Amino acid sequence: MTISRRALLAMGVIAGGGLLTACGSNTGRGDGGGSGPTLSHWYHQYGETGTQQAVNRYAAAYKKAHVTVQWRPGDYDQQTAAALLTDSGPDVFEVNGPTLDQIQGGQVVDLTDLLDGVKDDFNPAVLTPKTYEGKIWGIPQTIDMQMLYYRKSLLKDAGLEPPDTLDALVDAAHKLTTKKVKGLFLGNDGGAGVLGGTPLYAAGLQLVTDDGKPGFDDPEAARALGKIHQLYAGKSLLLGAPADWADPSAFLQGLTAMQWTGLWALPQVQKELGDDFGVLPFPKDGPSGRPSVPVGAYGAAVSARSRNKEAAKEYVKWLWVEQTGDQEDFALSYGFHIPARISLAKKAAKLKTGAAADAVSFATDHGYAQPLLWTPAAQTAYQDALSRIIKDGANPDDELKTVLRKVSAELARVQKKKP
Amino acid sequence: MDDALVRAGRALRLALLIALALLFLVPFYLLLRNGLSTEQDITSPEWTFFPSGLRWGNVRELFDDSSVPFARSLLNSALIAVATTLGTLVLASLAGYGLARIPYRHADKVFYAILGTLMVPAAVTFVPSFVLVSSLGWISTLRGLIVPTLFSAFACFVFRQYFLGFPRELEDAAQVDGLGYWRTYWLVVVPNARPVFAAVGTIVFIGAWNAFLWPLVIGQDQSAWTVQVALSSFTTAQVVRLHELFVAAAVSILPLLAVFLCFQRWIVAGVERSGID
Amino acid sequence: MSRRRTLWFWIFVGPFAAGLALFTYVPLLWSVGLSFFDAHNTVTPTHFVGVDNYTAMLSDDAFLASLRTFLLFTAFIVPATYVLALALALMVNRVRRARAFFRSVFFLPAACSYVVAALIWKMSIFNGVRFGLANAVLDFFGADPVAWLSTTDPPWYWLVIVTVRLWLQAGFYMILFLAGLQRINPVLYEAAAVDGARPGWQVLRHITLPQLRATSVAVVLLLVINAFQAFDEFYNLLSDARGYPPYARPPLVYLYYTALGQGQNLGLGSAGAVILALIIAVVTVGQARWFGLGRRNSDG
Numbered sequence: 001m002t003i004s005r006r007a008l009l010a011m012g013v014i015a016g017g018g019l020l021t022a023c024g025s026n027t028g029r030g031d032g033g034g035s036g037p038t039l040s041h042w043y044h045q046y047g048e049t050g051t052q053q054a055v056n057r058y059a060a061a062y063k064k065a066h067v068t069v070q071w072r073p074g075d076y077d078q079q080t081a082a083a084l085l086t087d088s089g090p091d092v093f094e095v096n097g098p099t100l101d102q103i104q105g106g107q108v109v110d111l112t113d114l115l116d117g118v119k120d121d122f123n124p125a126v127l128t129p130k131t132y133e134g135k136i137w138g139i140p141q142t143i144d145m146q147m148l149y150y151r152k153s154l155l156k157d158a159g160l161e162p163p164d165t166l167d168a169l170v171d172a173a174h175k176l177t178t179k180k181v182k183g184l185f186l187g188n189d190g191g192a193g194v195l196g197g198t199p200l201y202a203a204g205l206q207l208v209t210d211d212g213k214p215g216f217d218d219p220e221a222a223r224a225l226g227k228i229h230q231l232y233a234g235k236s237l238l239l240g241a242p243a244d245w246a247d248p249s250a251f252l253q254g255l256t257a258m259q260w261t262g263l264w265a266l267p268q269v270q271k272e273l274g275d276d277f278g279v280l281p282f283p284k285d286g287p288s289g290r291p292s293v294p295v296g297a298y299g300a301a302v303s304a305r306s307r308n309k310e311a312a313k314e315y316v317k318w319l320w321v322e323q324t325g326d327q328e329d330f331a332l333s334y335g336f337h338i339p340a341r342i343s344l345a346k347k348a349a350k351l352k353t354g355a356a357a358d359a360v361s362f363a364t365d366h367g368y369a370q371p372l373l374w375t376p377a378a379q380t381a382y383q384d385a386l387s388r389i390i391k392d393g394a395n396p397d398d399e400l401k402t403v404l405r406k407v408s409a410e411l412a413r414v415q416k417k418k419p
Numbered sequence: 420m421d422d423a424l425v426r427a428g429r430a431l432r433l434a435l436l437i438a439l440a441l442l443f444l445v446p447f448y449l450l451l452r453n454g455l456s457t458e459q460d461i462t463s464p465e466w467t468f469f470p471s472g473l474r475w476g477n478v479r480e481l482f483d484d485s486s487v488p489f490a491r492s493l494l495n496s497a498l499i500a501v502a503t504t505l506g507t508l509v510l511a512s513l514a515g516y517g518l519a520r521i522p523y524r525h526a527d528k529v530f531y532a533i534l535g536t537l538m539v540p541a542a543v544t545f546v547p548s549f550v551l552v553s554s555l556g557w558i559s560t561l562r563g564l565i566v567p568t569l570f571s572a573f574a575c576f577v578f579r580q581y582f583l584g585f586p587r588e589l590e591d592a593a594q595v596d597g598l599g600y601w602r603t604y605w606l607v608v609v610p611n612a613r614p615v616f617a618a619v620g621t622i623v624f625i626g627a628w629n630a631f632l633w634p635l636v637i638g639q640d641q642s643a644w645t646v647q648v649a650l651s652s653f654t655t656a657q658v659v660r661l662h663e664l665f666v667a668a669a670v671s672i673l674p675l676l677a678v679f680l681c682f683q684r685w686i687v688a689g690v691e692r693s694g695i696d
Numbered sequence: 697m698s699r700r701r702t703l704w705f706w707i708f709v710g711p712f713a714a715g716l717a718l719f720t721y722v723p724l725l726w727s728v729g730l731s732f733f734d735a736h737n738t739v740t741p742t743h744f745v746g747v748d749n750y751t752a753m754l755s756d757d758a759f760l761a762s763l764r765t766f767l768l769f770t771a772f773i774v775p776a777t778y779v780l781a782l783a784l785a786l787m788v789n790r791v792r793r794a795r796a797f798f799r800s801v802f803f804l805p806a807a808c809s810y811v812v813a814a815l816i817w818k819m820s821i822f823n824g825v826r827f828g829l830a831n832a833v834l835d836f837f838g839a840d841p842v843a844w845l846s847t848t849d850p851p852w853y854w855l856v857i858v859t860v861r862l863w864l865q866a867g868f869y870m871i872l873f874l875a876g877l878q879r880i881n882p883v884l885y886e887a888a889a890v891d892g893a894r895p896g897w898q899v900l901r902h903i904t905l906p907q908l909r910a911t912s913v914a915v916v917l918l919l920v921i922n923a924f925q926a927f928d929e930f931y932n933l934l935s936d937a938r939g940y941p942p943y944a945r946p947p948l949v950y951l952y953y954t955a956l957g958q959g960q961n962l963g964l965g966s967a968g969a970v971i972l973a974l975i976i977a978v979v980t981v982g983q984a985r986w987f988g989l990g991r992r993n994s995d996g
Contacts, residue, residue: 086549
C-alpha cells in the first residue's frame with residue numbers, strides 16, 4: 001500500500017505546486033480608486049522620499065479609470081523596452097524618450113491632440129525631442145537639469161574664483177585636491193556617462209545638426225574632450241564613491257570640493273550646507289564656446305499594445321495636462337525640477353531665489369536637450385570613446401573618427417526608415 | 420628531526436587555514452558592521468572596527484519602510500524557492516532515472532538534447548522567453564516566476580549520472596517482486612537516493628533564492644518582488660542608504676545560511692556519491 | 697515489451713522534456729530566427745536581412761573586444777579557482793581539529809548571491825574612497841586611496857571581479873575535491889610511504905592528483921561553462937544608470953546592452969548570442985573529447 005501512498009505523495013507535490021501557483025496568481029492589483037477600465041502606470045524608481053506616495057495619490061484621485069502604479073527599481077529602460085514587446089506591459093509609462101526606434105516601431109501612441117491649445121505652454125527645449133514628423137509622442141513631465149555644485153568656502157580657502165572656462169575648471173580641480181578631498185566628482189566612471197554631449201556644446205558644437213548630420217566633426221571637439229582627460233590624469237577626479245553622481249552624498253560627505261549633479265539634489269544640499277555652496281553651468285571652452293547644461297524630461301507615453309488606449313490617453317491628459325496642481329507638486333515638493341509648463345515654472349516661488357534661480361537661468365540660457373536622432377547605439381559608441389579618452393588617454397581625434405563613422409551609419413539608418 | 424619538521428608543517432598549515440578562514444569571513448563581518456551602524460559611522464573617515472552602538476533598530480526600520488515591501492518579498496522568495504526546489508527534484512529525478520535505467524533506442528539523443536541546453540547562456544533566450552511567458556499571461560504571477568525555471572538540465576544530468584552508478588541489485592530484486600518501473604522508482608530508488616536529492620535540492624534552492632534577472636523582469640508588481648529585487652531597489656541611482664542596504668542584505672542571506680548549515684552534511688554526502696564529479 | 701518500455705521512458709522523461717522544449721528550445725529557435733531579421737524593437741520582425749547581422753557582429757570591434765575580455769578572464773579565473781579550491785580541500789582534509797568548522801566557513805559564501813556579494817565588494821571593500829576597507833588598509837600603511845573599479849591603468853577592476861568570484865565559488869569546488877579525496881584508497885598512501893615517497897609534493901603529484909583526475913575534469917568543465925556565462929558580478933559591479941564602461945565587458949554584458957537595453961536591436965543581439973553559444977558548444981565539446989568524457993562511466 002505504501003507504494004501508492006508514495007506515488008500519491010508525488011502527485012500531491014505536483015498538484016500542490018499547481019495549487020500554490022494558482023493562489024499566487026492574484027497579486028493584489030487594485031490600489032487605485034475609480035471605476036471603469038484598469039490602467040497600469042509605470043514609473044522608474046525616484047530617489048527622493050515621498051515621490052512614490054505622491055504618484056500613488058495622483059492615481060487614486062482619478063475617477064474615470066482604475067489606475068495601478070508600478071514603481072520599478074533597477075534598469076528601467078531595459079524593463080520597459082522588454083515589456084513593450086508584450087501584451088502585459090504598461091498602459092501608461094514614463095520614459096526617458098520615447099526613443100526614435102520606439103516611435104518608428106509603432107510602440108507608442110500619437111499624443112498630439114492631448115496638447116491642443118496648450119502646446120505653447122510646454123517648454124520647447126524638452127518638447128522638441130518628443131516630437132517626430134510634427135507629432136508628439138510623449139508629454140514632458142518635469143524638466144531635469146544638471147549643473148556643477150561647488151563649496152564656496154573651499155574655493156575661497158584656495159584663493160580661487162568659480163571657474164568660467166574649462167581650463168579654469170581643470171586648474172581649480174587640481175588646486176582643490178588634497179589627500180582627503182578630491183577636486184571634482186563627475187561620476188564613478190570619470191564623467192563619460194553623465195557628461196555625454198555637454199563638453200561638445202560647451203565648445204560650441206552639438207551632437208546632431210539640424211539637417212541630421214553628426215555635429216562634432218571638428219578639431220574643437222577633440223580638444224575639449226582631451227581636457228577632461230587632464231582632469232583624470234591629474235588625479236583631481238573623485239572615483240569609486242559609494243553613491244554615484246546623481247546622489248549629492250559625495251559632495252555632502254566632504255569627499256569632493258565640486259560635484260556635477262542634478263537640480264533635484266538642491267533641497268538636500270541646501271539643508272546640509274546652508275549658504276556654503278554655489279552652482280555653475282559647464283564652463284565654456286575655446287573661442288566659439290559657451291556655457292552649457294543638459295536638460296531633459298521624462299515623458300508620459302501610452303503603449304501601442306494597451307487594450308485601453310483611449311482611456312489611457314484620457315488619463316495622461318488629465319494628469320499631465322490638466323492637473324497643474326499635481327504637476328507643480330511633482331516638480332517641486334520632492335527634490336527640485338523645473339515644471340515643463342512655462343506658466344507653472346514662472347510662478348514657482350521655490351525657483352525664484354538663490355541657487356535655484358541660477359539653475360533656472362542656466363537652463364533657459366544654456367540648456368540643450370539630447371536630440372531625438374541621437375539613438376542609443378550612437379550614444380553607446382560615443383560614450384565608449386569618451387571613456388577611453390578620459391581614462392586610457394586615447395587619442396581624441398582617432399576615437400572621434402570611429403564614433404563619427406558609427407554615428408553617421410546610425411543617422412542614415414533612422415532617417416531612411418519611416419514609421 | 421623529521422618529526423619536528425612535520426609538526427612545523429602542520430602548524431604552518433593550521434595558521435594558513437585560520438588566516439584564510441578569517442579572510443573568507445570578512446564580507447560577513449562587513450554585512451553586520453555596516454548593517455548595524457548609522458550612516459555616519461559607515462562613512463566616517465576613520466575606520467571603526469565596530470560602531471559605537473549596535474543599532475538593531477535598523478532591522479525595524481527596514482521592515483517599516485513603506486516604499487519597499489521587504490517582508491512580502493521574503494515570503495515570495497520563500498514560496499518560489501520551495502516550490503522550485505520540489506518541482507525540480509520531482510521532474511529532474513524522474514527524467515534522470517528514465518534516461519539512466521529505461522532502455523530506449525533514442526535515449527542518448529534525448530540526453531544530449533537536454534545536456535546541450537547547459538551551454539546556452541540564459542541571456543541568449545531571454546527576450547523570447549519573456550515574450551512567451553507574457554503571452555501565457557504569467558507576468559507578475561508566482562507561476563511565471565516558478566514554472567519556466569523548473570526544467571533544470573543540470574539537475575537532470577546529476578540525477579542521471581547518479582542513477583547510472585546506483586547498485587542494480589536493489590532494482591533487480593524489486594523487479595523480481597513484480598514491481599514496475601514506477602513503483603520501483605518510488606519504493607526502492609528514491610528512499611535509497613536521499614543524499615543526491617538533498618544535494619541537488621540545496622543547490623536548486625540556493626539558485627532560486629538568489630536568482631535576479633528573471634524575477635526582476637517577470638515580477639513587475641511590487642507584490643511579486645523577490646528579495647533580490649527588493650535588495651536591488653536600495654541601490655538606485657539617486658539615493659543610496661548604505662545602512663539599510665546592508666541590513667537588508669544581511670537579512671536576505673539568513674534563511675539561506677540556515678538551510679546551508681543544516682544540509683551541508685547532505686550536500687557533501689550527495690556530491691560524494693553522485694555524478695557531479 | 698519494448699513498446700511498453702518506450703512508454704515508460706516517456707512517462708519518466710516526458711514531462712521534463714516537454715517543459716524544456718517549451719521554455720528553452722522554443723525561445724532558442726526564436727532567437728535563431730530573429731538573428732536573420734532586422735528586428736529593432738520587435739520580436740515578430742518582417743524584414744529579412746540574411747546574414748547581415750552576423751557579418752555586422754563579427755566586424756564589430758566592441759564585440760570582438762568582449763570576446764578577448766572573456767578569454768582573458770577565463771584564462772585567469774579557471775586556474776585560480778582550481779588551485780584555490782584544491783588547496784583548501786587538501787588543507788581541510790588534513791586538519792585534525794575543527795574540520796567541520798573550516799569546511800563550513802569556506803563553503804558558506806556559496807550561499808550568497810552575486811547581488812549581495814557585488815554589493816559588499818563595491819560599496820564596502822573596494823569603493824574608491826577613504827571609508828572603503830581596502831583603502832582603510834592602504835591608509836594604515838600610508839598609501840593613497842585607490843579607485844579600484846574606475847582605474848584602467850593599472851586595471852585594478854580585475855582584482856575586484858576576480859576576488860568576488862573566487863570568494864563565491866571556491867568553497868563549492870572545494871567540496872567536490874573533498875569528496876574526491878575521501879574516495880582515495882588509504883592503501884595507496886601506505887604503499888607510497890613504504891616505497892619511500894616523501895609526504896608532500898611527491899605524494900601529491902604521484903598519488904593524489906592522478907586519483908583526483910575525474911574530479912578535476914568535472915571541475916574544469918564546470919568552471920569554463922560558468923566563466924562563459926559570467927554576467928551577474930560584472931553587471932552589478934560595473935554598470936551604472938548611464939550604461940557600462942568599455943572595459944571588462946564580457947560578451948553577455950555587451951549583448952545585454954545591444955539587445956535588451958534601450959538599444960533593442962534584437963536581431964543583432966540574437967546573432968551575437970548564437971555566435972557565443974556556438975563558441976561555447978565547440979569549446980565544451982572539444983574539452984570533453986580531450987578529457988575523454990564521451991566514454992560512458994569513464995569517471996566512475
